Amino acid sequence: MPVLWLILIVLALAVAGFIAGRLRVTSAGAERPHSLPNYYGWNVAMKVMAPAFLALVVWLLVQPMLVDRQVTAGLGEGAVPEGSTLGLVMSDVRRVAGGLDTAVSRGLITAGDADAMSAADSDVRSLLGEAGVALGSDVSPEVLEAAQDYRAMNSAGNFWRSAVVILLAVGGLVWGVAQSNRDFRARNAVETGIRMILLAAASIAILTTIGIVLSLVGNTWNFFQVYPASKFFGSFTWSPSFGGGSELGIWPLLWGTLYISFIALVVAVPIGLFAAVYLSEYAGPKMRAWAKPLLEVLAGIPTIVYGLFALLTVGPLLLTVFGRDGLGWMQAGTAVMTAGLVMGIMLIPFVSSLSDDIINAVPQSLRDGSYGLGATQSETIKQVILPAALPGIVGAVLLAASRAIGETMIVVFGAGAAARLSLNPFDAMTTVTAKIVSQLTGDADFASPEALVAFALGMTLFIITLGLNVFALYIVRKYREQYE
Amino acid sequence: MTDATSQGAARPRTSLTAADKRTQRRNAAEKRFRLYGLAAIGAGMFFLVVLLSSIIGNGIGAFQQTFIEVPVYLDPAKLDKNGNRDPAEMAKVSTFGYNPLIQDSLYQLVQDKGIATEYEDGGDMKALISASAAAQLRDRVLANPDLVGETVEFEILAASRVDGYLKDRVTRDSITEDKNIDAGHLDLVDALLEDGTVHKSFNLAFITGSDASESRPEQAGLGVSMLGSLFMMLVVLFLALPIGVAASIYLEEFAPQNKFTDFIEVNISNLAAVPSIVFGILGLAAFIQFAHLPQSAPLVGGLTLTLMTLPTIVISTRASLKAVPPSIRDAALGVGASKMQSVFHHVLPLAMPGILTGTIIGLAQALGETAPLLLIGMVGYIATNYPDGIISGFMSPNSAMPAQIYEWAKRADPAYYERAWGGIIILLVFLLVMNVIAIVLRRKFERRW
Numbered sequence: 001m002p003v004l005w006l007i008l009i010v011l012a013l014a015v016a017g018f019i020a021g022r023l024r025v026t027s028a029g030a031e032r033p034h035s036l037p038n039y040y041g042w043n044v045a046m047k048v049m050a051p052a053f054l055a056l057v058v059w060l061l062v063q064p065m066l067v068d069r070q071v072t073a074g075l076g077e078g079a080v081p082e083g084s085t086l087g088l089v090m091s092d093v094r095r096v097a098g099g100l101d102t103a104v105s106r107g108l109i110t111a112g113d114a115d116a117m118s119a120a121d122s123d124v125r126s127l128l129g130e131a132g133v134a135l136g137s138d139v140s141p142e143v144l145e146a147a148q149d150y151r152a153m154n155s156a157g158n159f160w161r162s163a164v165v166i167l168l169a170v171g172g173l174v175w176g177v178a179q180s181n182r183d184f185r186a187r188n189a190v191e192t193g194i195r196m197i198l199l200a201a202a203s204i205a206i207l208t209t210i211g212i213v214l215s216l217v218g219n220t221w222n223f224f225q226v227y228p229a230s231k232f233f234g235s236f237t238w239s240p241s242f243g244g245g246s247e248l249g250i251w252p253l254l255w256g257t258l259y260i261s262f263i264a265l266v267v268a269v270p271i272g273l274f275a276a277v278y279l280s281e282y283a284g285p286k287m288r289a290w291a292k293p294l295l296e297v298l299a300g301i302p303t304i305v306y307g308l309f310a311l312l313t314v315g316p317l318l319l320t321v322f323g324r325d326g327l328g329w330m331q332a333g334t335a336v337m338t339a340g341l342v343m344g345i346m347l348i349p350f351v352s353s354l355s356d357d358i359i360n361a362v363p364q365s366l367r368d369g370s371y372g373l374g375a376t377q378s379e380t381i382k383q384v385i386l387p388a389a390l391p392g393i394v395g396a397v398l399l400a401a402s403r404a405i406g407e408t409m410i411v412v413f414g415a416g417a418a419a420r421l422s423l424n425p426f427d428a429m430t431t432v433t434a435k436i437v438s439q440l441t442g443d444a445d446f447a448s449p450e451a452l453v454a455f456a457l458g459m460t461l462f463i464i465t466l467g468l469n470v471f472a473l474y475i476v477r478k479y480r481e482q483y484e
Numbered sequence: 485m486t487d488a489t490s491q492g493a494a495r496p497r498t499s500l501t502a503a504d505k506r507t508q509r510r511n512a513a514e515k516r517f518r519l520y521g522l523a524a525i526g527a528g529m530f531f532l533v534v535l536l537s538s539i540i541g542n543g544i545g546a547f548q549q550t551f552i553e554v555p556v557y558l559d560p561a562k563l564d565k566n567g568n569r570d571p572a573e574m575a576k577v578s579t580f581g582y583n584p585l586i587q588d589s590l591y592q593l594v595q596d597k598g599i600a601t602e603y604e605d606g607g608d609m610k611a612l613i614s615a616s617a618a619a620q621l622r623d624r625v626l627a628n629p630d631l632v633g634e635t636v637e638f639e640i641l642a643a644s645r646v647d648g649y650l651k652d653r654v655t656r657d658s659i660t661e662d663k664n665i666d667a668g669h670l671d672l673v674d675a676l677l678e679d680g681t682v683h684k685s686f687n688l689a690f691i692t693g694s695d696a697s698e699s700r701p702e703q704a705g706l707g708v709s710m711l712g713s714l715f716m717m718l719v720v721l722f723l724a725l726p727i728g729v730a731a732s733i734y735l736e737e738f739a740p741q742n743k744f745t746d747f748i749e750v751n752i753s754n755l756a757a758v759p760s761i762v763f764g765i766l767g768l769a770a771f772i773q774f775a776h777l778p779q780s781a782p783l784v785g786g787l788t789l790t791l792m793t794l795p796t797i798v799i800s801t802r803a804s805l806k807a808v809p810p811s812i813r814d815a816a817l818g819v820g821a822s823k824m825q826s827v828f829h830h831v832l833p834l835a836m837p838g839i840l841t842g843t844i845i846g847l848a849q850a851l852g853e854t855a856p857l858l859l860i861g862m863v864g865y866i867a868t869n870y871p872d873g874i875i876s877g878f879m880s881p882n883s884a885m886p887a888q889i890y891e892w893a894k895r896a897d898p899a900y901y902e903r904a905w906g907g908i909i910i911l912l913v914f915l916l917v918m919n920v921i922a923i924v925l926r927r928k929f930e931r932r933w
Binding site for chain 1: 510511513514516517518520521522523524525527528529531532534535538539542726727728730731733734735738739747748751752753754755757758759760761762763765766768769770773774775776791794795798822823824848851852853854855858859861863886889890893901904905908911912915919
């Protein structure tokens, strides 16, 4: 039974349960029930849906894993031909099984034929071709057998799935309806249920973090199985080649990342900070009203736009000044300077709005005290406000740094593709994020170190940005406590 | 006293009306400092203006396209040999059968107008015509077989170099090494331009059309990937809004002060700062590697973007829940509502404008996000076909607006660069509209307690 039907059946049972539960308390007697009638209905509907859907979700997640494991175990050693991997064979098995399903549903063969078919006496490949599944090579007997096993296990699994889910739903219905009498505190039951749902929604944040950590750690572990960690952290060259024999040292990428981020901060911090100071200390309400939103437009522009801006506007512009026709420092439009400059522009509103908040949080009494001693406005800012706001500003700069390190599109377009350790800001360099993109896009299989290295890079990136964020939030929080 | 007066005599005389050197210096420093601030804001504005003018200047051309108006004689001897106008039979004539028709018609037109040219037949003029023209003519004929035998006015899409010539992207100097087009072709274009056969007009196909292969930038459009983005945003809206609101209600109204709640809060604030590319890795590992969902599907993109926008929505929703004064809750509890009723019947409706504003801004952020889409395979896929239904809209491979722009920018062809800038204009228009809606919502419904 398809999942959609199963869901519809459970929903129908829930509606029936809602009506039944409601009717049972409203139908007879003059005595008022504990809760409003709808709560009795919801109580039953909840008891129908919650266990059934929970079971369905768990089943949908677990069954493919179990079936895969069983079939993989059944394949044995001999089924994997030379030059192939178990993963590729398994994907063949899945395709054959899927093709058989399509063939049966189109009426090309009967379900019995599909189970009894053997590779020796029927042309499976042409049959599947007819069903719209193109295979690269003939189907080996082992694969066909595994595919038949796969189908058998899946159909058994699907049968039990439907049975268990419907049974749970009916059980919930019976239980809920039996509960529905006047003394039952239906509102409390429903509200506990809603609370559970709210808690589950809040826990998705934790699940996401766990998901990120698991997907990074698992694949990074796989990477270190095929490529030594000592070389990853110890080598100063980055030269991946998908043919094998690649050298995957992280340092050139880290250097490029940090260099570009540094230039971005050199651009963004002074401009952002001075803009924030001016807006919060000097500007009148009118100027604030238009200058602040306009600056923040820069923050709302997607990074792909900045990427294109770097590639097609800033790069060529820098090239005319510093390139061969000008000063001769720059070889091509893509360079650390290009990416850093554009990233700096992107970060200006980030720095300025964070600093603005922090400067505004400095108590007015500090300013008044300083003015009372005869200081000018700029002296007050330089000697009183900025020192008082310093921890917060440092936090803002760290957050901006973490943003710069994790930025992808600008460096993909603006920084170039060559990984090198160089001091010249007009050289093309590359970054961790750009290399994650280039190693994972395309049809690389996830077993080669050249693809897996992206996860190790992602892990490094995650740890660096997480560290910066935690540190920055700690500083900001600590500072906030001073004035509250 | 005498000591004091002798010291006083040594001190220079100062005036309250004329500033002394030190005061002048301090005032100058004050002025300078102010100027730095103004310069910083000016720099920000300058960058904004440069960015916007470079987008509009480079991209506006994509909304215009060059067409050649040619009367094409649809020769029955070539298109429908049996003469029974059966579309199934006529479909056997491929686009190769239509190419000569168009080329010869163009040649005929040039001859009729008496334009002197060095070219001797239609084949030499194919540099003017887009490679997609034949397919368009074929579609039109198959849709209406009775056209065969007649002469129809046909607006042929001009080749991208001709288009570029009209938009000053291609010049006579730049084509000296170009094998695809000669100076003679450009002379011809000049002549045809003069009598209006070649003209630029609004390019609807850019907004509604589908992506084209690398060699036909004149045909590429953003329509299909716009749909991909739409399906992704639907997923984000229907998952992120309810989950985000539920999570915020729990954290703001019900969560007990304990370690677990703290842990959730720390997680949310950290997730808000995780680089978007890491969410791409998560989407790749969780949805494609582990759950075997189809690559490049808007569903996967939507799920990934949902996880990415959730923290944003939670943070803004909590702020608007916090803004509802406690007296509302107290009043509801006072007349006998349960805690749950007070939240769902009173607090939530009052916080709704703020929640919607935050959600729209989160959606706008998700709409422009590119990096995660690169990893789940929404680039490299050429989105040439519209999805044929709701389910295939979610499940079958598609591109998305920013991914399409990325793809065009990667093709390293000035004609595609123009498309990419044009795509950015469309994307920014969407973002602008979303933000304006958010601002209007906030202005209209914002309540000051």
